Amino acid sequence: MTAYVRRNIVLVFRGYVSVGNSFQEFVLKVEKQSESDGREDMLPELFKKRMQQMLGEGYISFLEGLGEQHCQALRLNVLKKGLDGSSAAEKYGAGRAGDAPEKHNAGNGEDMTVQCVEENADGADEKCSTARENSGTDFAHLTKVPWAENGYYYQPGDQPGKHPLHEAGVYYIQEPSAMAPAELLEVKPGERVLDLCAAPGGKSTQIAAKLRGQGVLVCNEIHPARAKILSENIERMGICNACVTNETPERLADFFPGYFDKVLVDAPCSGEGMFRKNEAACDEWSPENVKLCAQRQDGILDQAARMLRPGGKLVYSTCTFAPEEDEGSVARFLGRHREFTVLPIEKEQIGLTGCDGSAEYLGCGISGEAVSGDEIPDFHLEKTLRMWPQRIRGEGHFAALLQKDGDLFAETSSRNPKCLAKGVQGEQDKEMEDLFSFWKENIRFSICREKAGEGGIFSEIGRVVGMGEEVRHIRFGDNVYLVPTGMPSLGGLKVLRPGLHLGELKKNRFEPSHALALALPPEYAIHVWNLDSCDPLAAAWLKGQTFPAEGEKGWYLICVDGFSVGWGKLAGGIMKNHYPIGLRRKDFKEFWEQKSCMRMTPYWQYTSRQGFQRRLPVWDARM
Known part of the structure; x- marks a missing residue:
């Protein structure tokens, strides 16, 4: 609370308590108003002027929403x-x-x-x-x-x-409002889906959950560093049927004309909806950037339209309030692509009553009208979605659900199996035999081991990880991947992950990948070592440390609270750590020093001087 607020409390307190309110309630109300005023001071002047024009009397409620803590x-x-x-x-x-x-x-x-x-x-x-x-x-x-x-x-x-x-x-x-666009896409198992601007991967992983391992998901990110983060998140969530690319929308459209049933365009934007969550976004905002983002969005949407098959659906979303980038981008797109229409969003059924878009906002752009006058027929922009921080528990977001004219079930030349990749099949050589040996020794089979040839092995892997038996395997050097049969040719594209990475063929052995560990249900692993998340050993493992263990030597699927987290290899009484070096967490030490999990059984404690020592449970007085 500021000094100014404290000085003025005494002046108005008598009138406030006269209607039955407590002093504490009054202070909380004044503090909240003070926070809203402070938030308004940080907002760019042109932004405030435009929001006042858009919202009218609702502008005060908008500021109060920005003053709340983000969810x-x-x-x-x-x-x-x-x-x-x-x-x-x-x-x-x-x-x-x-x-x-x-x-x-x-x-x-x-x-x-x-x-x-x-x-x-x-x-x-x-x-x-x-x-x-x-x-x-x-x-x-x-x-x-x-x-x-x-x-x-x-x-x-x-x-x-x-x-x-x-x-x-x-x-x-994931930010709660950011969960809405993928839900609006209504993805079903078996469909072919594109997330065109996918990093860091929240919406891609959400789409993958809808596919349930069936169908094809292509996740694209134009920036290499962000594409790497996207690929890591796809791996962490145990997703098998996703391909991660690092391409421009134009180049992707040349490879996938009319291929996808559903397309998500979560477009790069000016980020006004994140002002409450990220105050630095206020400093980076400018009218020029709003205009630049709107122009970029036009190009991205045009390429997305090329890749959507007739009858398919497209969701366009941003995290900004700017009409130029929201209703404006949709209106300009519909003006260029009359084969698309806006579909209604059942807002009341998902708790978003009163979150309608509006054609009236088109005249409130920073640099004038968001679209030219001859581009504004009745596009039913009220069917679009605007998520306001004063109305929901979430940040500002915009979304529109569009459909392309045509028959979704009509076969097109671009979806003909002749255009699909046959796969770079792995040779039946000594190296592939090492992969088969690993699988037979470490994974529970549902088919006779004697009949599990090359085709049977990969069909079995597909069944176990949830992709189904209609799968292919491809090799990139010594790395083996499992891909859906519907995955098209990827030749010439910059691909970070073509599918599920099974592992690497090394001299006289096969080393399973971290991705396989995260995708493999523990019930199928022959050897499992389960760690308690309250045990410091779990944190030590994720930092790359080994621990003493007794049991049959070989590969173990390491789990935390029953969920797989990586591979370990038991030899000589030590569980060797195969958690990837690049993923090892240094910040777990401070976190677990703060935790006070009461343990009812002895546990292993690690120190740099003594290594792992068996300890008895200790009662924590703070509990």
């Missing part, structure tokens, strides 16, 4: 299977999380209660630890994001990004 959310991974065969979404989602509050509220700021949930023999939940004033993931305190399947808000004080289950791909941390 945080995660999306549980339906593809991730645990030791008991249930998915992460089934274990931690349905029936556990409460409904989101109807009133806009970023959270009450209470401390989190960290709970490590296990399943007992009867399937009931047992909480192995409870700790106050800690950072972690408490699935019992999640609240539902109304417009997103498996989307949940978490408490402001929580840090799920530093929990081992995050590294296992149990969930993806």
Whole structure:
């Protein structure tokens, strides 16, 4: 609270309490108004002028919404299977999380209660630890994001990004409003889907969850560094049927004309919707950037239209309030592509009542009208979606659902199997025999081992990881990938990940990939070593450390709370760590020093001087 606010409290307090309000309630109200005023001071003047023109009397509510704390959310991974065969979404989602509050509220700021949930023999939940004033993931305190399947808000004080289950791909941390566009696309298993501007991967992983391992997902990012992050997130979430490319929209359109059933364009934008979450975005804003983004969006949408088959659907989205980039981009696109129409969005059914777009905003652009007068027939822009921070628990977002004229089920030349890749088949040589040997020795089969030839092995791998038996394998040097049969030729494209990376063929052996570990359901692994997320050993493992172990030597699927997180190899009483060097987390030390998980059994503790030592449980007085 500022000094100015404190000086003025005394002047108005008597009048306020006369109507039955407490002093504390009054102070909270004044502080909230002070925060809104401070937020307004940071906003660019031209931005404020335009928002006043757009919203009129609603501008004050808009500022109050920007003054609220931004909401945080995660999306549980339906593809991730645990030791008991249930998915992460089934274990931690349905029936556990409460409904989101109807009133806009970023959270009450209470401390989190960290709970490590296990399943007992009867399937009931047992909480192995409870700790106050800690950072972690408490699935019992999640609240539902109304417009997103498996989307949940978490408490402001929580840090799920530093929990081992995050590294296992149990969930993806995603801004709640950003979950809406992929939901609007209504993806179904078996479809061919393109995420054209995909990094860092939130929407791509959301689409992959809808596909359930069936069909083809192409995730593209034009910037190489961001494409690498995208590829890592696809891997972490255990996605098998996704191809990650690093290309321009124009080049992709040359390779995939009329190929996709669904296309998502989450376009680069001026980022006005992130002003509350990221104050630096205010400093980077300029009218020139708004205009530049609008021009770039026009080009991206034109290429997306080329890649969508007749009857297909396209979702266009941004995280900005700028009419030039929202309704303006849609109107200009429809003016150039009369074969597209705007489809209605059932906003009331997903808790987004009153979040309509409007053609009236087109005249409120920073540099004048968002489109020229001859480009504004009745495009029904009220069917588009505007997510306002004062109306929902989320940041500013815009989305439009468009459909291309034509018959979705009519076959086109670009979808003819002749245009699809036959795959660079791996030779039946000694190296491939090493792969077969690994699979037979470490994975549970549902077919007779004697009949599991080359084709049978890869069909079995596809079945186990959820892709189905209609799969191909291709080789890039010594690396072997599994791809859907519908994956087209990728020759000439910059490809970071053509499908599921199975592993690398080395001299006299096959080394399984980290991607395979994350995609493999633990129930199919012959050797599994399960770590408790409350055990410091789990953090030590993710930092790259080994630990003493007894058992049959060979490859082990390492799990945390029943969910696979990587490979280990047991030899000489030591579980050797095969967690990728580039993914090892140095920040887990501080996180686990803060955690106070009460342990009911002895555990292994690591020190640089003594190595791993067996310790007895210690009662933490803070619990």
